[in-house]
Amino acid sequence: KQEVTQIPAALSVPEGENLVLNCSFTDSAIYNLQWFRQDPGKGLTSLLLIQSSQREQTSGRLNASLDKSSGRSTLYIAASQPGDSATYLCAVLPNPKAAGNKLTFGGGTRVLVKP
Amino acid sequence: GAGVSQSPSNKVTEKGKDVELRCDPISGHTALYWYRQRLGQGLEFLIYFQGNSAPDKSGLPSDRFSAERTGESVSTLTIQRTQQEDSAVYLCASSLVTGNTEAFFGQGTRLTVV
Numbered sequence: 001k002q003e004v005t006q007i008p009a010a011l012s013v014p015e016g017e018n019l020v021l022n023c024s025f026t027d028s029a030i031y032n033l034q035w036f037r038q039d040p041g042k043g044l045t046s047l048l049l050i051q052s053s054q055r056e057q058t059s060g061r062l063n064a065s066l067d068k069s070s071g072r073s074t075l076y077i078a079a080s081q082p083g084d085s086a087t088y089l090c091a092v093l094p095n096p097k098a099a100g101n102k103l104t105f106g107g108g109t110r111v112l113v114k115p
Numbered sequence: 116g117a118g119v120s121q122s123p124s125n126k127v128t129e130k131g132k133d134v135e136l137r138c139d140p141i142s143g144h145t146a147l148y149w150y151r152q153r154l155g156q157g158l159e160f161l162i163y164f165q166g167n168s169a170p171d172k173s174g175l176p177s178d179r180f181s182a183e184r185t186g187e188s189v190s191t192l193t194i195q196r197t198q199q200e201d202s203a204v205y206l207c208a209s210s211l212v213t214g215n216t217e218a219f220f221g222q223g224t225r226l227t228v229v
Binding site for chain 2: 031032034036041042043044045046049089091093101102103104105106107108
């Protein structure tokens with residue numbers, strides 16, 4: 001059974017500092033890994049998708065790396081801003097065509113960027 | 116539409132009543148997921164639909180919960196005889212199953228059982 005863990009559960013940094021968010025998963029047989037952002041009382045916004053064959057993916061100030069063999073992904077957010085304050089979730093997908101497929105989520109990291 | 120649409124956005128119901136939640140996926144997305152998120156908690160998988168395959172209902176918490184999807188279009192999640200512990204945000208997501216399988220979520224339906 002796939003288990004996804006995100007440590008730390010909460011993180012507080014001053015504005016301008018780089019953020020490093022960690023995600024680990026127990027079963028390396030994944031199809032892809034996706035990072036999401038969730039603001040309080042809102043749905044999930046997709047940030048980055050990394051296919052299992054990729055090592056990293058970048059979008060603006062965001063960079064996500066994937067080491068499938070060790071079961072780890074890291075989301076880097078450069079030069080953090082107060083608007084980056086949110087909960088960040090990672091999720092892994094085993095096989096989108098399989099009957100037992102589902103996105104398995106970590107518990108999230110709640111980030112606060114202080115002005 | 117451009118994104119996943121869920122309705123209603125908010126629902127307050129009396130204990131014991133039935134409720135129906137609706138999800139309109141992105142056009143062309145054959146995969147559709149329902150998740151539940153209780154206040155301050157993580158996402159709890161409920162059910163997964165993929166094309167015409169039998170849905171994965173392994174996450175449904177009790178037989179009061181059921182979901183349907185007609186083809187690759189709208190899905191409805193029905194909760195019968197609602198209980199206070201059913202109060203949560205119900206989130207729907209859709210994706211392709213080949214190529215770019217990025218999942219997109221709706222804004223959720225906040226259900227409050229009083």
